[in-house]
Amino acid sequence: NAGVTQTPKFQVLKTGQSMTLQCAQDMNHNSMYWYRQDPGMGLRLIYYSASEGTTDKGEVPNGYNVSRLNKREFSLRLESAAPSQTSVYFCASSEGKGGSTGELFFGEGSRLTVL
């Protein structure tokens, strides 16, 4: 059972470079999320998608863009990476609306370093 798969697991970028984090889930879930995790800051929501074709901003959306390519895939793009975006990024999915079921299924995380 793959669950939620994120790629890449590790990435080093130079300031100003762009990259896309990929996420795919095989559980036929409707909702997908991108969080970032920094030391002492917990998990902060970047963007989420309640269904295919819709996306919404979370707590910290600046500097990021997302695409809900289809029901399975939800990508996160950094157009011009900054050192402040050094973090561990987690993708998650849930069956329904986040408020109706709190059970998010998380990927293993993508560790991004911006020099």
Next chain:
Amino acid sequence: GESVGLHLPTLSVQEGDNSIINCAYSNSASDYFIWYKQESGKGPQFIIDIRSNMDKRQGQRVTVLLNKTVKHLSLQIAATQPGDSAVYFCAEAHEIEDKIIFGKGTRLHILP
């Protein structure tokens, strides 16, 4: 803005004892509260949840208590085991929204 927070960043507990991890929330409109466990190098995993119309919910070795009067949430782990070592996050959600907001986490250390 409103946020979910935790009282203690680190908790050390003797193996076999019960653990209690606390969380304070500030948004009285939240309908739904969830506890997640994150082991080193992994993504968070769902432990247990509770709705705002409940005071207590029990799972396997875990109990979540909700005190709406003082906006306090706790996770009790019975007979703590080495495998319980992890960071524990509380989170809040709204029934009509899709986003779940996490607190900063408490690291649980198990002493031999």
